[in-house]
Amino acid sequence: MPDIRVAMVTREWPPQVYGGAGVHVVQLAQALRRKSTIDLSVHCFGGKRDDAFGYSSPPEFENANPAVQAIATDLLIADALKNVDIVHSHTWYANMAGHLAATMYNIPHVMSAHSLEPLRPWKADQLGAGYQISSWAEKSAIESAAGIIAVSDGMRADVLASYPNVDPAKVVTIRNGVDTDKFIPHFDPVTLEKYGIAGRYALFVGRITRQKGLAHLLRAWKEVPDEYGLVLAAGSPDEPGIGQEVADLIAELQTTRKNVWWIQKMLVHEELTSLLTSADLFLCPSIYEPLGIVNLEAMGCATAVLASAVGGIPEVVENHVTGELVEYSPDHRRFENAFRDGIVRLMSQPDLLTKYGAAGRVRAQREFGWDAVATATVNLYASLLK
Numbered sequence: 044m045p046d047i048r049v050a051m052v053t054r055e056w057p058p059q060v061y062g063g064a065g066v067h068v069v070q071l072a073q074a075l076r077r078k079s080t081i082d083l084s085v086h087c088f089g090g091k092r093d094d095a096f097g098y099s100s101p102p103e104f105e106n107a108n109p110a111v112q113a114i115a116t117d118l119l120i121a122d123a124l125k126n127v128d129i130v131h132s133h134t135w136y137a138n139m140a141g142h143l144a145a146t147m148y149n150i151p152h153v154m155s156a157h158s159l160e161p162l163r164p165w166k167a168d169q170l171g172a173g174y175q176i177s178s179w180a181e182k183s184a185i186e187s188a189a190g191i192i193a194v195s196d197g198m199r200a201d202v203l204a205s206y207p208n209v210d211p212a213k214v215v216t217i218r219n220g221v222d223t224d225k226f227i228p229h230f231d232p233v234t235l236e237k238y239g240i241a242g243r244y245a246l247f248v249g250r251i252t253r254q255k256g257l258a259h260l261l262r263a264w265k266e267v268p269d270e271y272g273l274v275l276a277a278g279s280p281d282e283p284g285i286g287q288e289v290a291d292l293i294a295e296l297q298t299t300r301k302n303v304w305w306i307q308k309m310l311v312h313e314e315l316t317s318l319l320t321s322a323d324l325f326l327c328p329s330i331y332e333p334l335g336i337v338n339l340e341a342m343g344c345a346t347a348v349l350a351s352a353v354g355g356i357p358e359v360v361e362n363h364v365t366g367e368l369v370e371y372s373p374d375h376r377r378f379e380n381a382f383r384d385g386i387v388r389l390m391s392q393p394d395l396l397t398k399y400g401a402a403g404r405v406r407a408q409r410e411f412g413w414d415a416v417a418t419a420t421v422n423l424y425a426s427l428l429k
Contacts (some may be wrong), residue, residue, distance in 0.1 A: 046082040049075065050127040050144070052120055054113070056087035061279055061309065062337040064134050064157040066268050067194070067219050072389045074220075075385035081421060084127070088113075088118045088136065094427030096123065110173025114139055114180065121147065127425050129153060135160060135177045138184035140308060147406050151427040154391035156198055158254075160203045161243050165253040168282040185209060192420070195355025199335040217420060218358065219334045220413040221405070226228035226316060226343030234317035235415050240304055243393075244272030245386060246322035246346075248315065248337055251280035251289050256328035256351065258285070259375060261292035261326075263383040264303075272388050274275035274318060275312055319344035323396050324389055328382055330371055332356050339411055342366075347383050347396040351378075359411075363404035 051072055055065030068085075068098035081206050085095035098119045102113040107115070114137045121143035124130055131153040133142030138154050145152035160166065160178040167174040185191060191214045196351035199216050203209060235241070249255040257277060262274045264273055275293065280286030296303045310318065319325065325341035327350035340346050340360075348366030350356050362368045369385050372378045389396060 045294070046080055047129060047428065048082045048127045049084070049424065050124050050130045051061070051075075051083060051085045052087075052124075052130060052137040052140045053085065054088045054134060056085060056092070056097070059089050063133035063219070063334070064155075065427075066336050067155070067157065067172050070222060070306060070413050071416060071420065075414040075420065077414070078417055078421055081424075083244065083290050086140070088116055096120075098123075103254045108171060108173040110170050110175070110176035110180075114176065116140075117143065117180075120144075121262070124150075128428060129192070130276065131155070131296070131420075131424075132184070133157060135181040135184070138178045141188060142180075142184040145187070145189070151424075152184070152185055152187070153192065153423065153427070154188045155189040155192040155194065156185070156333070157194055157200050158331070159198075159201055159205050162201060162331055163254060166281075168253075168284060174274075182206065188213065190215065190423050192423070193414060194219050194334040195358050197353075197355040197358065201333075201354070204360070213425060215419075217416060217423070218355070218411065220335050220416040221336065221343050221407050222413060223343045223408045223411075223418040225312065226319075226340045228320045228345045228404070229313065229316040230320055231313065232315045235321060236301065237314075238274075238304055238306060240274060240318075240321075242272050242302055243270075243323050243390070244274050244302065244304075244321075245324040245326050245349075245390065246274045246318055246341075247326045247328075248276040248319075248340075249327075251286055253281070253285055254329060254331045255265065256330045258288050258292060259330070259379050259382065260326060260328040261289065261296065262375075263379040263386065264296060266383050267386050267390075269300050269302070271323075271386075272304070274304045274306070274322065275320065276306045276315070278307045278309065290412035314342075316344055319346050322346050324349055324386070325366075326386070327351065327356065327360075328369075329353055335359055338366075339407055342400075345400040345404040347399035349389055350401065351382070352358040359404075361406060364399070364400050365406050387402065
């Protein structure tokens with residue numbers, strides 16, 4: 044088979060990686076480059092760089108709505124994709140570049156659905172009127188794409204429910220992966236000392252966005268015994284409202300507890316794996332989560348997980364095997380109480396947490412390797428070029 048020339052289009056690329064979709068793109072690109080049949084080029088936002096084709100938003104759009112800036116950048120990227128066989132885009136930010144390239148150059152467009160705009164109405168708080176533009180961009184791309192990768196069976200169902208005009212045969216599930224050679228148990232007391240962390244603790248890692256449910260966790264934690272610590276590696280609020288709400292809730296907890304630590308920056312990898320490894324329990328209170336790479340990362344570090352049973356999370360966290368799941372409820376107090384009860388019960392059973400953690404690492408290694416993800420992705424590319 045001759046090499047398949049693939050253009051990967053993404054908003055996020057190192058060093059601007061801030062979410063699960065960005066982690067996915069980086070890891071998938073590395074795995075695809077190990078495939079002898081793939082000639083991969085990466086096209087990303089954020090200006091010129093040495094390891095990818097980087098594009099800046101045209102200066103004329105400097106003061107435009109972020110959604111308009113994204114579309115303007117997509118136009119530049121689409122114009123550059125003349126000599127590829129397939130374009131593969133990630134998130135609505137990049138979808139329009141893939142859609143336009145497919146239209147202009149008659150090549151298949153594959154898009155990975157990491158989340159869906161109709162299921163994230165709170166994005167209107169971040170993008171304002173631009174939310175209508177992001178929704179239009181995603182809808183246009185997803186309804187015309189040659190192939191759609193859903194990162195979980197739950198996401199596949201969401202795609203078909205949100206976009207009933209999409210042919211179900213075009214939507215395939217290829218779950219996210221985790222590099223269990225990088226996310227591996229890593230005990231390092233230096234990291235704990237650096238951030239002043241002592242004693243047993245549970246850990247949250249994620250962006251400050253309504254999707255991640257951090258405010259629910261913080262309200263639940265008010266009734267968790269103060270013998271248990273809470274570490275929050277959380278930054279980059281999507282919009283001022285949720286940022287202020289979270290800051291106020293953390294400040295309230297810290298007035299009565301000395302073991303609530305807030306790390307307001309993206310951790311370097313070694314610090315992240317150290318905090319994951321030393322945590323008794325990883326917490327994922329998301330209200331919407333297509334898959335949840337961060338749960339896989341915790342499992343790779345042999346840490347038990349307590350997560351909400353939404354989206355693709357139950358496909359990752361095996362209930363009562365690698366951790367436990369809490370049913371999400373739109374009755375926020377009910378959900379917060381249930382999450383609190385799960386925290387208290389699990390933190391009181393360290394032997395069970397150790398058992399869950401060990402099983403989680405085995406599951407991550409066995410079922411979520413990146414080579415399998417890349418192989419399935421290459422097979423999809425090949426099927427679209429027949």
